[in-house]
């Protein structure tokens with residue numbers, strides 16, 4: 001019964017997703033002349049028309065960012081190459097995606113392993129609060145396996161005409177400065193893997209007009225354009241196969257643990273996967289202690305994962321903020337390569353896919369569907385639009401993290417606040433749909449006073465705690 | 471007898487609780503208090519006098535260890551073999567909450583005692599984190615303690631004010647940002663100024679209590695704008711326009 005309901009709503013989302021691009025376009029055109037008038041003058045009508053061929057763009061990395069970028073490019077009439085080093089790559093990831101991603105990227109329902117409708121937040125003193133009471137019947141957080149999602153997006157890009165290459169990108173030659181070279185090609189060097197040639201692979205080169213770097217946190221494309229570094233968190237995760245009777249509890253429920261024991265600046269999680277759970281944690285400030293935090297996370301979830309077997313251990317960096325440079329010439333970075341993971345929730349799949357698409361759209365538009373050369377100003381439109389659209393979201397989450405993950409009392413207050421239905425509604429709405437529902441000023445004010453009350457109480461208790469010696 | 475006096479003090483607690491906590495959504499207050507009342511009735515029935523008796527003795531929470539602690543943390547796959555750790559145990563902690571009946575002194579609720587007991591529980595849990603279980607959920611909420619109980623013992627020194635203010639700054643920032651998200655700036659300006667005004671007022675009241683806190687505020691602002699700078703780096707080497715009005719506002723804060 002539930003599935004039929006969800007299916008209906010899903011087709012509903014599909015419809016809206018078809019209209020979505022149009023809405024977005026009218027949105028941009030109405031805003032940009034106002035805000036970016038100065039910039040518009042340099043727009044790229046000066047770039048030459050291409051003779052006898054379409055614009056060639058290479059996308060490096062076949063994660064959510066690369067897959068969706070390549071699809072959009074290919075659909076937009078661009079000669080697209082997608083280079084991915086490992087086709088069955090299973091990126092270490094919690095795999096939680098917001099509901100709006102399913103609609104906006106037209107994801108088939110069968111790649112969603114689980115629909116989480118309950119989120120448990122657990123404070124340092126083990127106060128557990130269920131959030132998700134405000135969810136409507138068709139609303140959920142999707143849990144996907146990354147190898148499935150990534151392969152699906154790549155396949156769709158390929159069906160739309162992108163050439164998918166199994167290869168390891170090594171470096172690129174950037175066209176030298178100089179007027180005769182201004183529209184010269186980028187030469188990519190990569191090792192192509194192919195069943196016939198064996199595992200060693202074969203060195204190859206590829207000439208393209210523009211490059212999208214979607215190759216994740218250790219991006220080589222970023223290195224090639226001197227994009228600089230970002231602070232990063234290290235995230236650790238264990239896949240644990242737990243007995244079936246224990247799995248029942250995690251059927252549609254995810255847990256978030258907060259506390260100095262599980263992480264000084266992030267949270268520990270138990271996310272349900274297809275037939276196991278993912279238990280993990282992350283930190284920026286105390287990377288050396290990550291194993292200790294992982295142990296603590298496991299310990300806090302102990303009763304619920306008892307009898308479990310660890311089937312896989314993984315760790316990966318998570319960017320904290322964008323790289324100092326996200327764009328140079330005709331090379332742009334998207335997804336983790338650019339550094340688009342939110343604070344507080346550590347969410348990056350949706351933002352990777354969105355940034356890939358947005359960057360590709362800017363190229364399609366700037367090249368008039370592949371007919372003209374592009375230049376930096378065309379790509380820069382993507383950056384402008386990105387920051388304008390999502391900066392507020394990132395900022396809010398940064399603030400939340402700073403206020404509420406800073407100490408145990410703050411975390412107690414945070415969990416206490418999460419019991420509030422208004423808070424739940426606001427957070428879920430903004431997570432699921434990536435838009436902030438207009439708040440009710442009175443409720444907002446109450447919330448502000450409330451949160452201070454919670455913080456004051458938690459801090460008073462902390463003061464008492466400091467007096468006690470155990 | 472005891473039960474009557476307690477429900478009376480509980481009622482007092484609830485009502486005096488209101489001035490500061492009136493913002494608490496009705497449903498939730500009702501729910502948590504409701505369940506609390508139920509549990510305390512149950513415990514009363516089960517162990518009426520014994521419970522009251524222990525209250526007088528002021529039982530100390532005990533740190534209880536099953537066996538000498540030998541850390542064996544390297545056992546990577548050892549989901550089953552956890553090293554034994556001390557556990558929090560207190561007679562007055564029952565079914566996931568403090569048995570309020572046992573905090574009654576001379577017919578009055580001993581909120582200070584409750585605060586101390588909860589502080590002790592949290593301290594022990596901080597030192598020896600415990601598994602959170604579904605069989606034995608923690609139901610106690612600090613919000614059942616009335617606001618005057620916190621004030622009475624001057625639990626409200628600088629640090630808390632600062633933290634409260636941090637929340638304010640955060641909230642204020644979040645609020646501006648909320649107003650801007652996905653909305654056309656220009657169209658929203660009117661509305662937005664109203665909201666901002668509201669918060670500046672509240673903010674001002676809390677802020678102006680101490681002037682020397684200004685330095686702290688500066689620190690907070692620096693901290694709050696650090697992320698902005700990290701984001702803006704991409705626009706440094708270009709003369710391109712900034713990310714938009716939002717971060718200029720953030721910077722002014």
Ligand SMILES: Cc1cc2nc3c(=O)[nH]c(=O)nc-3n(C[C@H](O)[C@H](O)[C@H](O)COP(=O)(O)OP(=O)(O)OC[C@H]3O[C@@H](n4cnc5c(N)ncnc54)[C@H](O)[C@@H]3O)c2cc1C
Nearest residue numbers: 061063064065085093094095096169216335336348349352
């Ligand atoms: C433990 C953990 C848990 C997480 N949980 C969540 C979560 O629950 N929800 C969420 O939204 N986000 C989560 N994230 C963040 C999320 O994983 C990333 O933000 C997201 O994967 C970014 O996608 P991407 O396409 O930019 O990069 P990636 O997914 O990293 O993809 C990069 C791709 O490029 C390929 N590649 C790299 N270098 C080369 C090269 N030289 N040549 C060719 N190919 C190359 C890689 O093989 C890979 O397929 C989590 C991250 C971690 C580490």
